[in-house]
Amino acid sequence: MRRRLHPAASFVFAALILLFTGGPVLLSLYGSLVPDRILFSRDRSILTEGPNFETYRYIFTGQLPDSYQQESANRAMISDAARQVPQSLVNSSLNALAAMALNLILGAPAAFVFARYIFPGKKLSFMYLILSPLVPAVALVTPIYMMLQWFGLLGTQLGIILVHTAKALPFTVLILSVFFRKIPAEIFEAAVLDHCSRFQTFFRIALPLALPSVGATGLFAFMISYSEYMFAMVLSGNAQTRPVSVVMAALARNTDVSWSLLNAGIFIAIVPTLVLVVLVWRFVVEGLLGGAVKG
Structure with a gap:
């Protein structure tokens, strides 16, 4: 007992x-x-x-x-970097929301396919996807910088969004694939008997059942993008596209800056994450309990 x-x-x-x-x-x-x-x-x-x-x-x-x-x-003690906080806050919020949306659009179907179907190269591709985050970020900065420069995306929000999406995608696929595996196979067999295609099975059955885990993984994808610093610092352009993590680092590097001003910038920077956590807290808890823990 x-x-x-x-x-x-x-x-x-x-x-x-x-x-x-x-x-x-x-x-x-x-x-x-x-x-x-x-x-x-x-x-x-x-x-x-x-x-x-x-x-x-x-x-x-x-x-x-x-x-x-x-x-x-x-x-x-008054740093001009603090004046960039409002615009950078908007930039980071848009970047994180876009990265979160792309992660769910690309990651949810990929996780469903990995969890429920067998295809050539499945184990190798899944292993590559899951182990890719183990590569140090500092080793990828130069290749990604050159690639975005070749595509003309250097210093743009789109370039940062794509990098942040790739950074969070392995986590999204891993968590959602675990949840999709836990859905009883009888449910999908019944869908096949009802003449549902794979596309209909995913959108009408698997996705509604996975909404708690989708909310949880979406929140973490948002957090990863919102707080990421290294790629944001190297790939961002002027103050119009600079994320809040870069601006806050510049503000904190000023050793003479007012503590009151620094704390105000910090509190403003964490407001979007606090709001998002409050809005999707129920989905996060249910997703972690239902999609990542066996019980």
């Missing part, structure tokens, strides 16, 4: 996980609402001074905070 974990112990473990995952987000929010002179003061806090939105105002409008408009103020 299995012994259940004590409710108090469950609460403690859940609190620790919440603190570990949500703590940095709350700290970034707090740091973005408090000027540096208060952030490093022991006598003053956000409770005594109230929240300050000057750094957000500067990021979205370019208006300098009042404290930096005074004489002898250290203007080096």
Whole structure:
């Protein structure tokens, strides 16, 4: 007989996980609402001074905070890279959404074929697809750079989308193929008896049953694209196409930058992922339980 974990112990473990995952987000929010002179003061806090939105105002409008408009103020603490955060946020969101859509459009049918059908070279191609992420990304930067340059896609969002799609596709195929294998074969046999083609079997039977796993893999494909830095840095062009990961790295490299401004940029950058997680959380949990764990 299995012994259940004590409710108090469950609460403690859940609190620790919440603190570990949500703590940095709350700290970034707090740091973005408090000027540096208060952030490093022991006598003053956000409770005594109230929240300050000057750094957000500067990021979205370019208006300098009042404290930096005074004489002898250290203007080096205000980085111009922060002004690129809104546009880069839009760029990264579009890149990630497009990479997620392409991953599901290409990965779901491929996973279904690998899971339910036998064809020449199946094992070799599946092994190649799954082991391809083991190749170090730094070894692929130069060949991919030259290839995109030859196709005229260097410095474009389309080039970054294609690279991010290829980066997340093996994971999508692996997770969805595991789920498709767990669907009882009798369901597909009944579809054949009802004169369903392979195309109809996939879209009318397999795909609806796999929606939880599709939501989970789509979310992870979004995360991979949104947070990817190396290829985004090498392949991105000017500020109009630069992703948020590159902009945040440039902002963080400024050793004199205001902590309040840096935290504001960090919090703005993680908002799309927080929104997406809230929207598809139910699908993520069901997908992980139903598609990746045998029970």
